[in-house]
Amino acid sequence: MITAKARAVDGPNKSFRAAEIKRRELDSHDVLIEIKYAGICHSDIHTAHGEWGPVNYPLVPGHEIAGIVTAVGPSVTKYRAGDRVGVGCMVDSCGECENCQNGEEQYCLKGKVDTYAGVDKYGEPTQGGYSTHIVVPEDFVLRIPDNIDLDVAAPLLCAGITTYSPLNHWGAGPGKKIAVVGMGGLGHMAVKIAHAMGAEVTVLSQSLNKKEDGFRFGADHYYATNDPETFNKLAGYFDLIINTVSAKIDINAYFSLLTLDGTLVNVGAPAEPLPVQVFALSSLRRSFAASMIGGIRETQEMLDFCAKHNIVPEIEVISANQIDEAYERVLASNVKYRFVIDISTM
Template structure:
């Protein structure tokens, strides 16, 4: 067993504290990663606060992991010591169901194994990236391109793939009008990626406070949803809307912004149910969908795409002692645009 330093939380709304956790010995296809940086995702906060169901505390969150391979199992062929690698939101799946065989492990019929808050094939609870080391089977390790620094690579493993996947699946590109709801950690990545794909991008944010950033990231237009005339002006405008916010919105108002056959895709995950009037959909053959991260193959594709187009998140690097403060600031929308923990401070 390997001993790793970590930061854990013991219950909802409890402060993080320093601790040590055990990582399993390397199995034949396992990779030991020395973690350098770990991003903070809003999902970490929902889970740590117990908002998405029962949590097995103590919990070490973190599924935006970037580091370096420090050891490999005897049958590992994909990685070697010293490789720059990442780990995202899942660390295993059944590998045998139809979805896994299609490279869509996030939709595994048996349920994928979450990087933290899950149970691995050995029956042990999984703990995440707010730690110095992690052991992951090689098939769920990603290669980080050389021209992407490890600190900015970390959020790509969740925020990057969470937005890339629906943009890719719904064919964002030249001739498509795409709106992004929210300009936070997910939203700013959606803007950058959709712009690089060639789509015409519009940001829909509560206020115009981040307009300058949105235009810099590649948006052609930026509107405040707090202004009623926004929904009148933009009615029937978009082929695709990516909703990145984890809040209860007036979904019917946003459906009105879709054109014929337009789709609104939720990647934000509010804790409370959303209300939908079906007539908002059937009138113009509109679709309401969801999307969950991406498979391992698509995640690697996303990393390579970001490397090719020089796309990285805008981040603020913090020490491990600042995690609680960072959680508060995320909830207050006081971050531009993703916190990343310097794991050397753990």
């Protein structure tokens, strides 16, 4: 077994502590990665706090992982020692069902294996990227383009693909009017990506505090949702709305902003249910959908797209001892725009 240093949490109200975890010996198609950076996602916080259901503690979160290959199994063909790679929100799937065969492993009909808080094919709990090393099957490892630094690459493995996938699926591009609800870790990536796709991009944020940043990231318009006039002015305007907010909002008010056949896609994952008024949808044949990351093929496509268009997240690099503080600041919306852990501080 391979020993890795990590930061683990022992319960929903516990602080992170230094820990050692075991990584399996390399199987024939496995890749050993020395992790250099790990992003902090709001999903990490929901899971660590036990807000999405029972958790098998101790837990090592982290599914925005960037590092260097240090060893490979004897049958690995895609990677070799020294390669710059990433790992996102899943580390395995059945590989056999229709969805897996179509490159949609995130929707595996037998259930994907999450990077942390999951159970792998060996029956062992998975532990994530707040650690120095991880072992992953080669088919779930991504190649990081040379012109993207590893620290900014890490959040692309969740925040990047979580926003790229619905924009890609629902056809964001020239002539499309796209709104992004929220300007946090997910939202600022959605703005950058939608702008690069050629869409007209509007940010809908609680206030105008980040308006200057929004325009710098590529937004064409920026409105405050705490102003009731916003909803009157923009009624029936958007083809696609990407809701990145992980808190409960008045979702029906946002439906009114969609045009005929417009779609609102939730990528934020609030712990509370969102009540939906059917008439708010049926009046203009509007749709309410949700999206979850992307498959491995699409994630690599996203990385290459970001490399081509020089798209990287705005980050604040922290040490391993600052994780608890970072969680508090994320919950207080006090980060611009993604925390990334320097794993060398483990």
